[in-house]
Amino acid sequence: MDSLRWDGDVPQLRNPILVCAFRGWNDAAAAASTALTTVGDAFEAEMIAEIDPEDFFDFQASRPTITLTEGQTRRIEWPHNNLIAARVPAADRDLVLLDGTEPNLRWRTFSEAVATAADALGVEMVITLGSLVAEVSHTLPVPVTGLASDEQLVEELDLQRSSYEGPTGIVGVVHDCCRQVGMRSASLWAAVPHYVAAVPNPKAALALLRRLEGLTGIAVEATELEEETASYEEQIDRAIAANPEIEELVDRIEAEQADQLQSPEDLPSADSIARDFQHFLRQQGDET
Secondary structure, eight states: OTTEEESSSOOOOSSOEEEEEEESTTBGGGHHHHHHHHHHHHTTOEEEEEEOGGGTOOTTTSOOEEEEETTTEEEEEOOOEEEEEEOOTTSSSOEEEEEEEOOSSOHHHHHHHHHHHHHHTTOOEEEEEEEEEESOOTTSOOOEEEEESSHHHHHHHTOBOOOOOSOOOHHHHHHHHHHHTTOEEEEEEEEEEGGGTTSOOHHHHHHHHHHHHHHHOOOOOOHHHHHHHHHHHHHHHHHHHTOHHHHHHHHHHHHHHHHHHHOGGGSOOHHHHHHHHHHHHHHHHHHO
């Protein structure tokens, strides 16, 4: 496809899995994009292709930015969707990372470009990372829900099949495109507390990363993210302690969530988190 631009020859990778994260609606508190960046940094990943933004973005809605190089030369940074190869010598497979921004336009064509790239690279499975706003506590383990494209994959990866119906982001369209071309796909979603959704959440990013490790069988060095998580929790604790109303809210959410954790049959389901996601999408629509 014309919009898919390879940086040299298509690389030869070993049984690769494509892992995608998109900034925007699918990336509450930057948890998904942070998890993906951590993977790329751990394996010194290199860019292999990009999807040209020209056909897929309304630049009045997703404006490019100007940066200075050496304090003089101006450079325009466009909304990007880059394909990055992460070779993992210690494992029996490599990873391909799609570090992207949710496009404004032509989602079906965009998803076809992703599928075309995956096919050219010999990708065996596509995994997308997402994060959404929910009524959860920052003091407890991050709820991570997994969905998969077919029953066999659901059983293999111990995920859940959702019956959710409602608004979706580019992640949902990419999964549908993968299904249509016969490529297996799975999706991981982390829930982030609604009362601190405006700041990056390294704890949710770390939870996504650890769940991704379980799906791919590839361990990722994340010491820096672990340190950021500890600092994040300390800062949020101090901020909440200074606000009695928020502290009361957090105590209530923590108690309700703790009760659910003690009753496995009442754990948050894919559908309940999906309903939170629908609410999140509607909130975002109201703000634009």
